[in-house]
Amino acid sequence: MSVEAIAAGIKDKVASSGFDxxxxxxxxxxxxxxxxxxxxSTSDKDADCTxxxxxxxxxxxxxxxxxPTAAFMQGKVKVDGDMSVAMKLGEII
Numbered sequence: 001m002s003v004e005a006i007a008a009g010i011k012d013k014v015a016s017s018g019f020d021x022x023x024x025x026x027x028x029x030x031x032x033x034x035x036x037x038x039x040x041s042t043s044d045k046d047a048d049c050t051x052x053x054x055x056x057x058x059x060x061x062x063x064x065x066x067x068p069t070a071a072f073m074q075g076k077v078k079v080d081g082d083m084s085v086a087m088k089l090g091e092i093i
Contacts (some may be wrong), residue, residue, distance in 0.1 A: 019035065023035050
């Protein structure tokens with residue numbers, strides 16, 4: 001699955017979430033996914049929190065097959081910036 005497909009898949013859920021921060025998922029060469037409030041895009045821009053994650057692991061987290069906390073503890077996810085924003089992810093994914 002591509003970053004664009006993931007963005008399209010979570011767009012409706014994010015739009016109705018009331019999320020009020022910005023978070024960027026950096027999947028390296030596979031692309032960028034930015035959630036800014038209730039908007040989802042694949043354009044790179046500054047965010048409150050940046051999460052470096054492999055595309056496969058991001059998809060597994062979205063699908064519920066990989067626990068975000070476990071992924072962080074295993075080093076599959078690296079967080080830069082405001083950790084409290086990363087903790088809010090449960091509201092939107």
